[in-house]
Amino acid sequence: MTTLISLSLTSTPSQLASQRMLMTCHTNVTDISLSGLEILKLSDTARNLAVPNNGTNTTSLNRTPTSKTSIRKTIIVIGGAIGGLLLVSVFLFALFRRRIQYKKLFTSANSSRPSLSTDLCRRFSLTQIRVATHDFDQKLIIGRGGFGKVYKGCIDGGATDVAVKRLNSTSKQGEQEFLTEIEMLSRLRHRHLVSLIGYCDEKGEMILIYEYMPRGTLRDHLNYRDAKETCKNEVLPWKQRLKICLGSARGLEYLHGGNKQLIIHRDVKSTNILLDDKWTAKVSDFGLSKVGPASDTSDIGVGHVSTIVKGSFGYLDPEYYQRGQLTEKSDVYSFGVMLFEVLCARPTVKLNLPNVRACYTKGILYTVVDPTLTGQITSECLSKFGEIAELCIRANRDERPSMRDVVLSLEFMLTLQQTAENTGDVSLMVDFTIRSNATCGGENGASTISFGENVCESRAVGVDTQGSIVASNTVVTNSHMEVKSGSVFSEIFDLRAR
Structure with a gap:
C-alpha cells in the first residue's frame, strides 16, 4: 500500500508515465490505465499489487466455492447427527418399553404365585x-x-x-x-x-x-434281575419292601382323604418313592398333581377331572387314557403296578401285567416273584399281596379299592409277616425257585412268558417323550430292550440318592 500511496497525484505526467511503464514490466498487466480507486481495489491482504486489473478479486473467486462446500458439509454432518440421535432415541424407547412390558409380565407371574409363609417355605x-x-x-x-x-x-x-x-x-x-x-x-x-x-x-x-433323601429312590434298590447294569445298591429284603409299600400307601391315602380337597398325584411310580436314612418311604414330585373334584357325598370317586392325559410309561391308568377322566383311582392303578414291580423286581415294560394276573389267578404267582426273596415271604402274605395288587390294576376303576383299603391290607400283611418271623417257622416261607420255561397263559391266551429265556410279549400303553399318548404292541427281550420313559416333570433318569 505504501508503494501505491507514494504515487502522488501531484506528480508530473512524465513521471507518472515512467512509473507506469516500470510496473508493467514487473507485473505483465496489459491494462495500464490506473486510478487511485483501482489501486486500492487491487490491493490484497498480502500487499501485492500484481493482480489482473479485470475488476475481480481472485481470492474471492477461490474462497466462494470452498465456503459453499463447507456449509454443505456442515449441513450434512448436522443432519446425520440429528438422524442418528433420532434412531438412537427410537431404539432406546423401544428397549425401555419392552423392559417395562417384561417387568409387568414378570410381576404378574410372581403375583400369581402362591404367597408362602416363611415357616412353611x-x-x-x-x-x-x-x-x-x-x-x-x-x-x-x-x-x-x-x-x-x-x-x-x-x-x-x-x-x-x-x-x-x-x-x-x-x-x-x-x-x-x-x-x-x-x-x-x-x-x-x-x-x-x-x-x-x-x-x-x-x-x-x-x-x-x-x-435330602440319602437312600435315593425305591427303584434304586429293586435290582432288576434282567438289568444290563449291575446295581450296587443294597437288595431290599421282603419285610423292608413291605414297609416301603405301606409308607407310600399312607402318603397317598393322606392326599386322597386327609385334606379338605382331594389331591390326585397322577405320577405314582417307583422313582417317585424316596427313602431317607431310616428307610422311611416318602412320596415326591407333585408337578403333575391335580386337585380332585369337590363332592357333597362321603363316597370317594364320585366325580372326575377332565384333563390332558399325562403320566409315565407303564403306570398309566388305561381308563384314564381312554376317557381323559382323572380320578384318585388312577393313582390306585399306578400303585398296583408298583406293587407287582416290587414283588417281581422287573421294570414295568417287562412286567407283563396280563401274565402276572393270570399267574395269580391260577395260584402260581410264585413263578414270577423275585428269586432273591426265596424263603422270606409267607404263603399267606404272598396271597394277600397278590390279591390287593390285582384289585388295584382292574380295568374298571369302580372295582379298584381305595387307598384306605390298600393301607389296611398292607398293615395286615405286615402283621402276618412279623408273626411268622417271630415264630421262626421256616416252613411258612415260600421257595421261589424259578423253573425254566415255566409259563402261564395271559388274558385270552395272548400273553406268555418264558423265564428260561427272559422273553415276554405285552401291550404297552403310556406316553412318549413329547408327552403324547402312544399305544403299541411291544416285544421285549433281555438283550434288545431299551426302556423309554415319558419326559415328565418327575422323571429321574440317573437314579441315585437325592
Missing part, C-alpha cells in the same frame, strides 16, 4: 443357591429328569443337606409344574410326603429345594 436368592451347590458343580448332580437336573447342596452354613432341582432351559416344562409343586407341598405336611424346604425364582431361574 423359604425363598432363596440365586446367590444362596449357587453357594449351596458350589455354583451348580457337575460333580454334585444326583439325578436328571424332564424338569432338569437335581443337585445335592448344603444350606445354613453346611448344616442341612438338601436336594436342589433346577429347571433346564430346554425343558418343555416350566412355570406351571413349578407353581404346582410349590402350591401342593407348601400346604401339605405328612411323614410320608417329601418336604419342600424352599424355592428360587430369580433372574429367570426356577429352582426347588427339598429335604
Whole structure:
C-alpha cells in the first residue's frame, strides 16, 4: 500500500508515465490505465499489487466455492447427527418399553404365585443357591429328569443337606409344574410326603429345594434281575419292601382323604418313592398333581377331572387314557403296578401285567416273584399281596379299592409277616425257585412268558417323550430292550440318592 500511496497525484505526467511503464514490466498487466480507486481495489491482504486489473478479486473467486462446500458439509454432518440421535432415541424407547412390558409380565407371574409363609417355605436368592451347590458343580448332580437336573447342596452354613432341582432351559416344562409343586407341598405336611424346604425364582431361574433323601429312590434298590447294569445298591429284603409299600400307601391315602380337597398325584411310580436314612418311604414330585373334584357325598370317586392325559410309561391308568377322566383311582392303578414291580423286581415294560394276573389267578404267582426273596415271604402274605395288587390294576376303576383299603391290607400283611418271623417257622416261607420255561397263559391266551429265556410279549400303553399318548404292541427281550420313559416333570433318569 505504501508503494501505491507514494504515487502522488501531484506528480508530473512524465513521471507518472515512467512509473507506469516500470510496473508493467514487473507485473505483465496489459491494462495500464490506473486510478487511485483501482489501486486500492487491487490491493490484497498480502500487499501485492500484481493482480489482473479485470475488476475481480481472485481470492474471492477461490474462497466462494470452498465456503459453499463447507456449509454443505456442515449441513450434512448436522443432519446425520440429528438422524442418528433420532434412531438412537427410537431404539432406546423401544428397549425401555419392552423392559417395562417384561417387568409387568414378570410381576404378574410372581403375583400369581402362591404367597408362602416363611415357616412353611423359604425363598432363596440365586446367590444362596449357587453357594449351596458350589455354583451348580457337575460333580454334585444326583439325578436328571424332564424338569432338569437335581443337585445335592448344603444350606445354613453346611448344616442341612438338601436336594436342589433346577429347571433346564430346554425343558418343555416350566412355570406351571413349578407353581404346582410349590402350591401342593407348601400346604401339605405328612411323614410320608417329601418336604419342600424352599424355592428360587430369580433372574429367570426356577429352582426347588427339598429335604435330602440319602437312600435315593425305591427303584434304586429293586435290582432288576434282567438289568444290563449291575446295581450296587443294597437288595431290599421282603419285610423292608413291605414297609416301603405301606409308607407310600399312607402318603397317598393322606392326599386322597386327609385334606379338605382331594389331591390326585397322577405320577405314582417307583422313582417317585424316596427313602431317607431310616428307610422311611416318602412320596415326591407333585408337578403333575391335580386337585380332585369337590363332592357333597362321603363316597370317594364320585366325580372326575377332565384333563390332558399325562403320566409315565407303564403306570398309566388305561381308563384314564381312554376317557381323559382323572380320578384318585388312577393313582390306585399306578400303585398296583408298583406293587407287582416290587414283588417281581422287573421294570414295568417287562412286567407283563396280563401274565402276572393270570399267574395269580391260577395260584402260581410264585413263578414270577423275585428269586432273591426265596424263603422270606409267607404263603399267606404272598396271597394277600397278590390279591390287593390285582384289585388295584382292574380295568374298571369302580372295582379298584381305595387307598384306605390298600393301607389296611398292607398293615395286615405286615402283621402276618412279623408273626411268622417271630415264630421262626421256616416252613411258612415260600421257595421261589424259578423253573425254566415255566409259563402261564395271559388274558385270552395272548400273553406268555418264558423265564428260561427272559422273553415276554405285552401291550404297552403310556406316553412318549413329547408327552403324547402312544399305544403299541411291544416285544421285549433281555438283550434288545431299551426302556423309554415319558419326559415328565418327575422323571429321574440317573437314579441315585437325592
